[in-house]
Amino acid sequence: MPKKQKSAADRVVALAGNAPRRRANVRELARYAATSNCNMAVTGFAARVDFDQLLQGTAFAAPFGQSPFAFRRGNRFEELLRRDEHAPILALLKENLSYDTTNAKVANLREGQIRGKGGLAQRAAATGELVKQILAGSRTAPNLIDGAVFEREVGGVLAHFEADAVAARFAQPIHVGEIKSFPTIDGQADPDKLGAAVAQVSVYIVLLRALVERVGGNPEIVSAEALLITAKNTGLQPTLCVKPVGREVDRAARILDQAPTVDEVAASIPESAPSFSSVAAGEEAARLDALAKIADVVGTDYRPGCLASCGLSRFCRERAHHDGNPNRLGGQLVRLLPGIASLDRAGELSRGAPPSSDETAVAEQLVRAARLRDHLGLTRPLPVTTRGVGR
Ligand code: SF4
Incomplete structure (x- = not known):
């Protein structure tokens, strides 16, 4: 009997196997973006x-x-902000945006939630209802929504995404706020943490705009200025800053719209690829070997930003190091070495190896730099790659 062809969805599920699964939430969507x-x-x-x-x-x-x-610290900070019907958040909105928060209504969709998929679907429906009330200017409409859930297709798959941010509306427009307990000292925060918060809030804005449009409103009512609520200095006193995130919102919208479908992902995976099950358990060497095989057939694109966004970053950094991939040293070096596949190749060119047509312009500069280095008596050679993972 001929072997039955697996559907694209079956193939993707089979690839996951028994590997641990991730939650569908806005944070994961931002990391995907x-x-x-x-x-x-x-x-x-x-x-x-x-x-x-x-x-x-x-x-x-x-x-x-x-x-x-x-x-x-994160939990305590959030508890503190949600105390007394979210009074500390309302106080921040009043103080920083001059909103009249007297008699403000707060909808907390986390309260009494059903666990699991059913609960998320229920909260997504409730989020839609509340947004409709806001758009209609209903007297019962909340001014603050906490714990919204959005339903959205990404890559042709419908999923629910839970947001840990809040949405506030006292007048036009609707603002999205992200709560993070990292310290802001003299108005400055850790750039990686700030970047991750901005990425999340941008995805939230994209999801909220799509919902507003779906229920018949103008998506532009959702502001491209995010409210970031962080801790002032090292204590837990909250502080709010308004951050323009228009560019990040446009980028996130583009990426989510262009996410490949399950069919496209399945088509890019050869039947022979090992499943992620074989990476999740077993002898360490065999696990790493299986992951290296998947990486070889699927392809990776390591950049220093991976360290803040992806759980495989240490593995991929090692492979990039082994390959002499200039990406591992950051975007600046990549821009300085266009068309050069590896640091080893840059070293060869600097020693006078004949360049290909793509390499000619950079090769001349590398030779000049090597001469200058010799002239100054700097004998340290360009980095040499070391043994890496699964190669
Ligand atoms: S760490 Fe690896 S798998 Fe993750 S995004 Fe970077 S290159 Fe891709």
Whole structure:
């Protein structure tokens, strides 16, 4: 009997196997948007594989996951802001945006939620109803929505995305706010943490605009200025800043609209590719070998930004190091070496190896730089790659 062809969805599910699965939330969607240049990340997202957990127990385990201290601090900060019917958030809105928060109504969709998929679908429906009330100017419409859930198709798959941010509306427009417990000292925050918060709030804005449009409103009513609520200095006193995120919102919208479908992802995976199950458990060497095989057939695109966005970053950094991939040293070096495949190749060209037509312009500069280095007596050679993962 001829072997039955698997559907695209079956193939993607089979690729995930028993590997740990990721949650569908706005944070994951923002991380997807940050790594959508990489086929491996796109494949993992389509298969819902949790890359943060995948390499646990190996030397390349993801450094993600907050320390218990940071986790407790985050929870305490959020509890504090939600105290007394979200009074501290309302106070920030009054103080910074001059909103009249007297008699403000707060809808907290987390309260009494049903766990699991049913609960998310119910909250998505409730979010839609509340947004409709806001657009209609209903007297019962909330001024603040906490715990919204959005339904959205990404890559042809309908999913629910839970937001840990809040949406506020006292007059036009609707603002989206993100709560983060990291410290803001003299108005400055850790750029990586700030970047991740901006990415999340931008995705929230995209999802909220799509919902507004779906229920018949003008998506532009959702502001492209985000409200970031962070901790002032090292304590837990909240502070609010208004941040324009228009560019990030446009980028996130484009990426989500262009996410490849499950069919496209399945078509890019050869039948022979090992499943992520074989990466999730077993001997460390065999696990890493299986992941290297998947990476070889699917393709990766390592950049330093991966360290903040993807659970496989240590593994991919090692492979990039092994390949002499200039990407591992940052965008500046990549821009200085256009058309050069590896640092080893840059070293060869600097020593006078004949360049290809793509390499000619950079090769001349590399030779000049090498001469200058010799002239100044700087003998340190260009970096040499070391043994890497799965090669
Ligand atoms: S760490 Fe690896 S898998 Fe993750 S986005 Fe970067 S290159 Fe892709």
